[in-house]
Structures are given as structure tokens and as C-alpha cells.
Amino acid sequence: MNPSIRLGRLFGIEVGFNWSLIFIFALVTWTLATNILPITAPGYGAVLYWVIAAVGAVLFYASLLAHELSHAIVARRNGVKVAGITLWLFGGVSRLEGEPKSARAEALIAAVGPLTSFVVAGVAFVLAYVTSANALLSGVLAWLTFVNVVLGLFNLVPAFPLDGGRILSSLLWWRSGSRQRGVHNAVRVGRVFAYLMIAGGVLELFLGGGISGIWMAFLGWFLLQAAASEEAGSVVRTLLRSVPVSAAMTSPVVTLPDWVTVEQFLESVAPNHSFTTYPVHEPSGKLTGVVRLSDLVRIPSGERGQKHLIDVARPIAEVPVTNPREDLSALIQRIGAGLDQRVLVFDNGTLVGIVSPADVARVLTVRQTIGAAPRP
Numbered sequence: 001m002n003p004s005i006r007l008g009r010l011f012g013i014e015v016g017f018n019w020s021l022i023f024i025f026a027l028v029t030w031t032l033a034t035n036i037l038p039i040t041a042p043g044y045g046a047v048l049y050w051v052i053a054a055v056g057a058v059l060f061y062a063s064l065l066a067h068e069l070s071h072a073i074v075a076r077r078n079g080v081k082v083a084g085i086t087l088w089l090f091g092g093v094s095r096l097e098g099e100p101k102s103a104r105a106e107a108l109i110a111a112v113g114p115l116t117s118f119v120v121a122g123v124a125f126v127l128a129y130v131t132s133a134n135a136l137l138s139g140v141l142a143w144l145t146f147v148n149v150v151l152g153l154f155n156l157v158p159a160f161p162l163d164g165g166r167i168l169s170s171l172l173w174w175r176s177g178s179r180q181r182g183v184h185n186a187v188r189v190g191r192v193f194a195y196l197m198i199a200g201g202v203l204e205l206f207l208g209g210g211i212s213g214i215w216m217a218f219l220g221w222f223l224l225q226a227a228a229s230e231e232a233g234s235v236v237r238t239l240l241r242s243v244p245v246s247a248a249m250t251s252p253v254v255t256l257p258d259w260v261t262v263e264q265f266l267e268s269v270a271p272n273h274s275f276t277t278y279p280v281h282e283p284s285g286k287l288t289g290v291v292r293l294s295d296l297v298r299i300p301s302g303e304r305g306q307k308h309l310i311d312v313a314r315p316i317a318e319v320p321v322t323n324p325r326e327d328l329s330a331l332i333q334r335i336g337a338g339l340d341q342r343v344l345v346f347d348n349g350t351l352v353g354i355v356s357p358a359d360v361a362r363v364l365t366v367r368q369t370i371g372a373a374p375r376p
């Protein structure tokens, strides 16, 4: 989940939000303004309800952010890099790069989130009590207390990727000595909870529960998907651990002059090579970008004569780089497993290879076939 809009940095951690968040913001504001506040604090004007409801919705997202920030800060303190935090439809996601080094670190990173939600609930509760003379203010703070308690409890459900699932996984890791096995068993437990949520949601729907039943079933379905991808990711990382980049990269690399036209390239270069990616260079020999065959053939034939490779290349500054000795699992965690990612491999400043998703897939297939035993 990448952010659509960047908000800035907090404690050195990039914070952004996804467009899907706006729907929930509107829904939360609407629910507060029309259903909750008029009941807990009757007798105010409609405009005031909407204004306070919007403030409440902002505070709600601030609570979510506090929850995610606590994960990110504890992760960083335990040596796990944090790419950033994205707020979206179902709350927040901390994008961690890499895995915790120990079961204890994983447990701490996971547990601090719900703990933070309970602390925020406690603070909101005290403030609601202090402001009890003002029914509207006190009402919105009481609601904030409630949602943070729910948030903390919901995240403790032992299903991936919820915090409870990670706490369970760390306990199993600690007991079995293998993170892989911990994740595997925690995913199985989580799957049971996800099916229970779907069943409960459907049952509620039939019993007349309406929208909340659909919501619960949808969340259960989401958890099932997330658990599957969590486990797949963990298996992939284990298979690729201790495989150096040099074992996967395509080498040597053919680089092209960046002033060649797309037409010249397709007529005289492409037929003679089996590569799908070519770094391009300027007359001095300095690399300027990377072109992919699939992008070049997509250019309409009428434009191929005028377009030069430099016009269509991905700028060199945007292309991730590595060295032949980096671990493949570390590389994938660092750059993400995007299907269009190409990584240039440099050894002491010299371009020695390219790693494409197809290369990684090839290594994966081989490792799976020979049954690489997961290291503890």
C-alpha cells in the first residue's frame, strides 16, 4: 500500500495517506454528526455538530497515526528500517523494510501498537471527564475513548497482518526457534479467525444486522488475503536468504548509446540480443538510464523514427542498484518485489549485471526444487 499523498515527516518517518481514506473520513464525520453527537449531546445546531464531528474524525486519524508511529519507532530502535507509514481504508500500515532479528524484537514491535491505542483511550477518557461540563466536547472525547479501545482490541485478534497475529507468531518463533515455522502456524490460526469473522458477518447480515455484517465479512476476507501474502513473502525471503545477487544476475550487460532512435534499436539491436533490458549511455560513456524492450515496442511506429532512447529511458537516478555480494532476500526487502523492477549490479563502480524479476523467479524455482532447508 503506497501513499497517494505525502503529508511529511514525523520523527524522521515518512507519513502519507491513500485516497481510500477520504471515504472513511467522510463516513466517520457523517456518523458522528448525524447519529452519535445529537444523541450524546442534544440541543446544538447542525453546523456545530458537523464542525465537531470533523474535529473528531481528525483526532481519530491522529490516534491511528500514534498507533502506527509507535510501531515504526520501536521497529527502528530494534534495527528494522521503516520505509514509511500509510493511512488508508482500514487504518494504518507501517511499511517495514526487513524482518526483526529476534522473537523478542518482533513481539515488542507488534505489542506497542495496541498499547499505544489503550494509552490514547486513557488520555481521551480523562479529558472527557474533565470537560464533562461541555456535553459536545465531552461527547466527542468519549467517542474517541471508545474507538481507541476497539482499535486496540481489534488489533489484538491473533490474525495476520494484525498485531495480535504478529505477537502470536513471535511467541511461536520463540518456542520453536524458527521464524518461518512461527509465521506458518500463526497464519493457520489467523485463517480460522478470518473464517469466523466471515461466518459471523454473514450470520449478522441474515439476522438483520445490515451494514456492520457486510463490513465484518469484508474484513475477514481481507485478513485471509493478507495472511496468504504474508506467508508467501516469508517463504520467498527464506528461500532467497544466503543467495548472493551474483547467482541471479544476467551478465554481461549490453549497454547502448542513448542517442540511437527507437527505430534503429528495434531494427538493428533487438534482433541480435536476447535481453529485455538495456542500460543506455551518453557519448562520454556515462550511464544515463535504462530502457526496456516492452516499453519500446509499445511506441507507435510513426514516432519511432523521431524518439531517441534517452527520451524513453528510465532516468539512471531512479534505477535501484546493488552489488554482487548482497543477499537476494535483503535486496527484495529493500526495493520491493515490483514486477517491473530492474536492478543494476555494480562491482567497484563497474556495471557487471542486471537483476530482473525473471532472474529472481528462476532462482526461486531452483531453490524450491532442490528443497532448500529453511535456516533457523
Ligand SMILES: [Zn+2]
Pocket: 067, 068, 071, 113, 114, 155, 163
Ligand atoms: Zn498495529
